[in-house]
Structures are given as structure tokens and as C-alpha cells.
Amino acid sequence: MADAQSGQASEIAAHEIQVSVVSADQEVWSGAARQAIARTTVGEIGILAGHEPVLAILAAGEVRVTATSGEVITAQADDGFLSFDHNRLTVVARNAALV
Numbered sequence: 001m002a003d004a005q006s007g008q009a010s011e012i013a014a015h016e017i018q019v020s021v022v023s024a025d026q027e028v029w030s031g032a033a034r035q036a037i038a039r040t041t042v043g044e045i046g047i048l049a050g051h052e053p054v055l056a057i058l059a060a061g062e063v064r065v066t067a068t069s070g071e072v073i074t075a076q077a078d079d080g081f082l083s084f085d086h087n088r089l090t091v092v093a094r095n096a097a098l099v
Contacts (some may be wrong), residue, residue, distance in 0.1 A: 015049050019065050019089045021075050023096035028075050031067055036089050038063045038082055045082075053085040062099065063091050074099050 020030040036047045039061030045054070058080045065073045080093030 016068055017047060017049050017084075017087045017089055019091070021063055021065070021077065021091040021096055022093070023077075024094050028096045028098060029065065029073050033089075034066045034068055034070075036063065036065045036091075038077070038091060040082070047084050047089055049087050051084055055081065055083050057081050058091070058093060063096075 016032045016034065017036065018031075019033045019036055021028040034048075038045055038047075038056075039059045040056040041059050042056070045056060047054075058077055060078045061076075063075045063077045063082075065075075067073060075091075075096055076099050077091055077093035077096040079095060080091065082089065082091045084090075
């Protein structure tokens with residue numbers, strides 16, 4: 001029974017990403033998430049666990065993060081970039097704030 005429970009826990013963790021949204025002067029939000037969607041200079045990008053590594057320039061707009069609890073966190077992020085690798089997403093913006 002314990003093996004089945006630990007298998008379920010690792011399956012759930014395998015579907016999570018760690019997200020950090022930061023501005024020039026503070027961390028706006030960080031935590032575990034199911035997905036994140038951001039606007040880049042070439043269109044919107046959705047990030048799920050296992051996504052290929054990516055580095056993209058942000059366009060002015062919202063970053064929407066669906067936390068593991070199901071809550072949707074929305075931040076306005078302007079003038080920056082996002083980086084995703086090994087299930088870690090970092091959004092760095094000159095100006096970022098929760099909306």
C-alpha cells in the first residue's frame with residue numbers, strides 16, 4: 001500500500017512545475033503549479049511539466065499561473081524574459097505585479 005501511495009505522489013510531482021515571477025525589486029509570486037501561460041513577442045506560450053527548455057522575450061501582458069490547488073494567479077509583467085528548464089519556470093520582468 002505504501003508503494004502505491006509513493007507512486008501516486010511521484011506521479012503528481014511529475015506533473016508540476018516550480019514557478020517564480022520576479023520584478024526588478026521583488027519576488028511577485030513563487031510556488032508549485034500545474035501550468036503557466038505567458039505572452040511573448042511571438043505569441044502566447046503555455047508551459048506544462050516536461051516542456052522542452054525555452055528562453056523567450058516577454059511582450060507586455062499577463063502571466064497566468066494555475067497553482068496545484070487550482071487557484072489561478074495573474075501577474076502583469078512587462079519588459080523581461082522567461083526561462084524554462086527541468087520543470088522550473090522563471091519569469092523576470094522590469095515591472096511585475098499581481099492583478
